[in-house]
Amino acid sequence: xxxxxxxxxxxxxxxxxxxxxxxxxxxxxxxxxxxxxxxxxxxxxxxxxxxxxxxxxxxxxxxxxxxxxxxxxxxxxxxxxxxxxxxxxxxxxxxxxxxxxxxxxxxxxxxxxxxxxxxxxxxxxxxxxxxxxxxxx
Numbered sequence: 429x430x431x432x433x434x435x436x437x438x439x440x441x442x443x444x445x446x447x448x449x450x451x452x453x454x455x456x457x458x459x460x461x462x463x464x465x466x467x468x469x470x471x472x473x474x475x476x477x478x479x480x481x482x483x484x485x486x487x488x489x490x491x492x493x494x495x496x497x498x499x500x501x502x503x504x505x506x507x508x509x510x511x512x513x514x515x516x517x518x519x520x521x522x523x524x525x526x527x528x529x530x531x532x533x534x535x536x537x538x539x540x541x542x543x544x545x546x547x548x549x550x551x552x553x554x555x556x557x558x559x560x561x562x563x564x565x
Contacts (some may be wrong), residue, residue, distance in 0.1 A: 443544075450540040458533050462482060468530040471506065471522040478517045479513075506528060 451462060458465075463486065470485055471477065483493045497520060500506040503524035511517040522530070544551060 439483070446544070447541060451537055454533065454536045454540060457530060457536070459532070463496065465506075465520070465530065465533055467496060467500065468505060468522060469524050469534075471520060472527065473529055475521060477520055478511060478514075479520055482520065500526070 451465075455462060455465060461469075464469065467482055470482060474481065479490070479493050479497060482488070483490055483498075486493075489495070497506060497508065501508065503525075504523055506522055508518040508520055510557055511519050548556070
């Protein structure tokens with residue numbers, strides 16, 4: 429049993445490495461860094477957040493988040509607005525351009541990942557899907 433778990437753990441690490449390499453193949457086309465993509469994806473899921481939310485999510489300093497948001501804002505991918513209830517905070521929101529960019533990146537990234545599944549039958553993919561849905565993610 430322990431060897432099975434070790435093999436599965438090793439396979440998951442290998443999958444993570446392959447998927448990360450796919451991301452690194454896709455992103456240069458969009459002229460964006462991985463952390464910029466992750467922040468845009470975060471903003472897509474959390475449209476009413478402030479910079480400290482992003483900082484907490486990614487473990488970055490306030491200064492690093494400020495620089496990152498400056499870059500994203502300069503590219504027209506996010507905007508900062510005054511917070512309605514806190515004078516010391518600003519809402520960070522993705523622009524339509526940012527939303528379109530993340531949709532295009534994820535489509536290209538997903539297409540690369542789907543290459544991993546071409547050798548599998550429909551039945552094997554259904555079994556894999558069923559197992560993956562059990563993961564506590």
